[in-house]
Amino acid sequence: MIPDSEFIRKERIPITKEEIRAVSIGKLNLNKDDVVVDIGCGSGGMTVEIARRCKFVYAIDYEEEAINLTKQNLAKFNIKNCQVIMGRAEDILNNLEFNKAFIGGTKNIERIIEILNKKGINHIVANTIVLENAVKIINELENNGYNVEAVNISVSYSKKIPSGHMFLAKNPITIIKAVR
Ligand SMILES: C[S@@+](CC[C@H](N)C(=O)[O-])C[C@H]1O[C@@H](n2cnc3c(N)ncnc32)[C@H](O)[C@@H]1O
Numbered sequence: 001m002i003p004d005s006e007f008i009r010k011e012r013i014p015i016t017k018e019e020i021r022a023v024s025i026g027k028l029n030l031n032k033d034d035v036v037v038d039i040g041c042g043s044g045g046m047t048v049e050i051a052r053r054c055k056f057v058y059a060i061d062y063e064e065e066a067i068n069l070t071k072q073n074l075a076k077f078n079i080k081n082c083q084v085i086m087g088r089a090e091d092i093l094n095n096l097e098f099n100k101a102f103i104g105g106t107k108n109i110e111r112i113i114e115i116l117n118k119k120g121i122n123h124i125v126a127n128t129i130v131l132e133n134a135v136k137i138i139n140e141l142e143n144n145g146y147n148v149e150a151v152n153i154s155v156s157y158s159k160k161i162p163s164g165h166m167f168l169a170k171n172p173i174t175i176i177k178a179v180r
Pocket of ligand 1 (some may be wrong): 011014015016017039040041042043044045046047060061062063070087088089090104105106107108
């Protein structure tokens with residue numbers, strides 16, 4: 001995994017933290033022939049990690065700032081096997097050919113899952129920090145016939161204090177994997 005500090009970052013656009021990227025990449029079980037869509041690419045943290053491990057990535061986000069940041073990070077890490085597309089995933093997915101999906105942005109998630117199902121996508125990984133979104137994503141995936149497994153990951157980072165080290169907890173993230 002690339003350390004968070006090596007990415008170009010903007011405070012307004014949260015990057016998926018290194019440890020969460022590591023588990024998410026594991027759940028995607030990528031191989032060199034995979035073509036992956038990154039839905040809600042944000043700062044491009046996941047886009048870069050996915051692209052390094054597969055054939056091609058489509059990175060989608062409706063925010064111009066996110067698109068620009070993703071492009072900057074792709075350039076920084078010299079990633080060429082990626083197309084960055086600005087727009088709403090639900091309007092774009094039907095025009096793309098891919099076999100796995102990573103979901104980092106959850107606006108209109110019901111429609112997105114419906115499209116992924118109709119396109120015959122058999123391997124999806126989604127991340128969310130919002131409890132209600134986790135429930136919604138799990139229910140929608142199961143309603144669309146996927147076998148779902150969710151893990152909730154809490155990462156704590158060490159901090160040096162005068163008497164030694166302490167751990168500072170980050171918010172838990174739910175990582176949902178759907179296959180069939
Ligand atoms: C938490 S960020 C993703 C972080 C990213 N995985 C990273 O490592 O930097 C969520 C992003 O999803 C985008 N987003 C949410 N719903 C979307 C949708 N339906 N279509 C396209 N982009 C979406 C938001 O604009 C935001 O930039």
